[in-house]
Amino acid sequence: MFTELGLDERLIKALDAQSITDPTQVQNAAIPAALAGKDLLVMSETGSGKTLAFLLPLAQKLLNNDNRNTGTLALILAPTRELAKQILKEAKAALKFTHLKVGIVSxxxxxxxxxxxxxxxxxxxxxxxxxxxxxxxxxLPAMDDLQVLILDEADRMLDMGFHDDMVSICNKLAATRSTWLFSATLSHMGFNTLAKELTREPEKINLSSGRESQANIRQQVILSDGANHKQKTITQLLKTLSYEQALVFTNTRTQVDHLCQYLRAQEIKTGAIHGEMAQEDRNKVMELMRKGHVQVLVATDVAARGIDIGGIELVINYDMARNGDDYTHRIGRTGRAGAEGTAISFITPQEWNLKAGVERYLSTRFEQIEIPGFESRYKGPEKIKASGKAGGPKKADKKAAKERAAKKAAKDNKPKLRERDQKNIGKRRKPSAVQLGDGFAPPTGIKKKGPGVDED
Structure with a gap:
């Protein structure tokens, strides 16, 4: 119960108004540590309640602050406009019965x-x-009164090239602040450097390795021959599967627009969102999706950590994610809060290695499926097809390979006959001096060599 975490009655009242009664695992772990004044590095899966895990202790610290005639006391940095707006929405709900005010800059x-x-x-x-x-x-003057700095999805900000910006911002903040870093993954190669720059002896709360596949998300792959085959297959998939809403990821903005237009032409209610769209247009698309007027949303990774829409039962990687972390965040849009979800990735010959890398990263194997009537000619790499599974050749195949290698080695080691010797095969040859031995005279016309004998 939240009452056992020492939260203010006004915060409990706001939670009750949202029918939130029991804290999640990350909230149970992070709230006491944050209230104790520690710097934090928190990793927990998407949809596990990370936003409230930092909003509630933040609000509690500010409510305990008696001086209201100061500047901004808390700063929350987020990588995208969508995520910033999502945090704003949750913050307003959590602070509904308090005097605390929230602003947004994006x-x-x-x-x-x-x-x-x-x-x-x-x-x-x-x-x-x-x-x-x-x-x-x-x-804007420096925030000398700041008490808490929160970086939500810190690794994503590093991916987007915000390292120098974050350091520049932190140099304008009070040095005595607390710093909390939250993310679904903390495996970015530059993250440890950032943590050392911004935190002091942080407490690490790791509730997800970031490499464990979500147990309530069915992860599947469909092999594809290429762009045209993908288009036909995804159309059939979206028209036959049962789902409330679907999220489709591509790797480029151009691909988002192209696929959105194609699906609309197939009479599928589709919307698009990417980083180059005007904010007004992005807000309109998101509102249409929330109202159910858009059933399929095509997006780039900008949406992976900023969209919070209930009812997404299907995530499709039209283009395979470039790494395990991006894949984790993409499929984390479904199967939230314990609900069931499905994630399907299209795999062309060029994307096979990406898929294999993600499988190794997550220590899992994706289920391979086919859509009847839209089967791919591509069946995977030759070694995989020969073995019958992705785990490597079978024992019988290995034995046969060894036998073939042995035969080849024996053939390579067999002495080679000169061309003139090959011509004489089957012909009777006159015996040589060596063949005759010491007890026989050499053939006529051949002088026997030896000491004191000169050659002609």
Missing amino acids: GGDDYKFQAAQLRKNPEILIATPGRLLEHFNRN
Whole structure:
């Protein structure tokens, strides 16, 4: 129960209003550590309740602060506009019965309006790094009163090239602050460096290795011959499977637009979202999806950590994720809060190695399926087809391979006959001196060599 975590009654009341009664595992672990004033490195699966795991102890610390005539007291950095808005929504619900105010600064919104909001000094500020740094570089004063800095999806910000921006922002914050880093994965190669730069003796809370496949998500692959085959197969898939809403990932913005138009032409209610869209257009698409007017959303990875829509039962990797972490975040959009979900990845010959790498990363094997009437000519690498499974050749195949290798070696080691010798095969040859031995005279016309005998 949340009451056992020492939270203020106003926060408990807000949770009750949302029918949230029991804390999740990450909330049970992170809230006491955060309230104790420790720096944190927290890793937990997507959909496990990480946002409340930092919002609740943050709100509790600020409610305990008697001085209200100060500047911003808490800063939450998020990699994308979508995630920032999602955090804002949850923060407003959690702080509903308190005096705490929340502001947001992100790309795509009016700069002057944001500057006016910042002058009001909201206790909690949610921001994307690029836009916040822009405000700092213009006229936003340093946040000398800041008590808590939170980096949500810190590894994603590193992937997006925000390392220098985050360090620049942190140099403008109070040095005595607490710093909490939250993510579904903390395996980014630059993460340890960032943690050393921003935290002091942090407590590590690792509730997911980031490599364990979600038990409630069925993970499957469909082999494909290429782009045309993918288009036909995904159309059949989306028209025959039973699902409320589906999320389809591609690796490029161009592919998002192309696939969205193609699916619409097949009379599938489809929307698109990617980083180059205007914020107004992105908001419109998300609202249509929430209302059910869009059943299939095609997106780039910008959506993987920023979309929070209930009812996504199917995730399709139209293009295979480039690494295990991106794959984990993609499929984490389904199967949330214990619900069942399905993740299907299309695999062309060029994507086989990506799939194999993700399987190794997650220590799992994906189920291979086929859509009747849309089977692929491609059946996997030759070694895989010969063995009958992805685990390697069977013992019988290995034995046969050894026998073939032995025969080849024997053939290679067999002495080779000269061409003139090959011509004389089957012909009777005159005996040589060596063949005759010492007791026989050499053939006529051949002088026997020996000491004192000269050659002609």
